[in-house]
Amino acid sequence: MDDTTAGASPPSEPNLESFSLPGWDNTVPVTHDSGITQSQILNFRGFDTWQKTLQSSLKRQKFSDHEFNADPYELKSIEIQSYDLVGRLEALPHQKRPLFIKLRAKVENAKGEDIPAVVFLRGGSVAVLIIVRPTDSLDERYVIMTEQARIPAGSLSFMEIPAGMIDPKDDSFGGTAARELEEEVGLKLKEQDLINMTELALKGHETEESLQNAMYPSPGGCDEFISIYLWEKEMDRMQIDGLRGKLGGERSEREHIRIRLLNYEKLLQVGARDGKTLAAWSLYEYLKRTRQIK
Incomplete structure (x- = not known):
């Protein structure tokens, strides 16, 4: 039996709207439905950073030594698929403001050759490797981890280092990192207490493109970049023990976070499923080995 109501009209197609992407030499139509506005799209930091970075990279094709100089690619159009x-x-x-946007971009050259361009936009994030040493035994090192539900991974108790998305009101990535530490772990610190490990490791090795000095965990489908920071301090042992099992997170944002303390030597055994933890450990070990951090 047909489960549609007798006499009911079929679902209507969404009303599509379009505007030209400002700031481009060629006309780039952006198509979207009426549930999101042009202003919301253009003011979304993730979209703005992505399109400006892409524009900068495409302009580099004019140089004779560029791989695509003979048949340069252009951004032809953008279709906002969901948000x-x-x-x-x-x-x-x-x-409201966009949290995520999924789009399909048409990037094509004069021969009709295209580059796959389905993009999940979420913007930048920060992550912090927190290492604490008891003042009565500085050879001991403990890493502060968070345990929380991560439904996209199918988990209710995912272990990872503290991290968070860059908020539109944040003035700097370091400020975001400091805010996340206070929200998730309850530690108050100043931005200058943090070491930007990704920036330090990339110093002197900047790309000619306008990429962020950060780690891109999934550049084949997502714009997200993660700046990875270090906060390493000596603390009273009682203060360290007081962090074990502590609850953290912003209840207004429906965060339910439990703090876990992990011996540094066991970090990879527990945190290897988390890409941020792997990257942070790799950066920390490299910067220690090259004596760029003490």
């Missing part, structure tokens, strides 16, 4: 908006419960859709 998630966040804001106050009582806010209307146009008053």
Whole structure:
């Protein structure tokens, strides 16, 4: 039996709208449905950073030694396929801001050759490797981890180093990292207490493209870049023990986080599933070995 209601009209197609992407030499139409506005798209930091980075990279094709100089690619169009908006419960859709945007970009050369370009935009993030040493035994090292539900991974107790997305109101990546430590772990510190390990490791090895001095965990499908910081301090043993099993996270953001203390020597055994932990450990060991950090 047909489960549609008798006499009911078929679902209507969404109303599509379009605008030209500003700041480009060629016309780049951006198509989207009426549930999200041009302003929301253009003001989304993830979209803005992505399109400016891509524009800068495409412009480099004019140089004779560029691989694509003979048949340069152009951004022809963008189709916004889906999005998630966040804001106050009582806010209307146009008053909210995008959290994620999924789009399909058409990047093609004069021969009709294209580059796969389905993009999940979420913007930048930060992660912090926190290492604490008891003042009565400085040879001991403990890493502060967070355990929380990560439904995209199918987990209710995923272990990882503290991390968070860059908020639109944050002035700097270091400020974001300091805020995340206070929210997730309850540790208050100044931005200058943090060492940006990704930036330090990449110093003198910058790319000619306008990429961030950060780690890109999945560049084949996502724009996310992660700046990885270090906070290493000596602490009273009682203060360290007081962190074990502590609850953290912002309840207003429905975060339920439990703090775990892990012996540094066992970090990879427990944290190897988390790409941020692997990257942070690798950076820390490299910077220690090359004596760029004490």
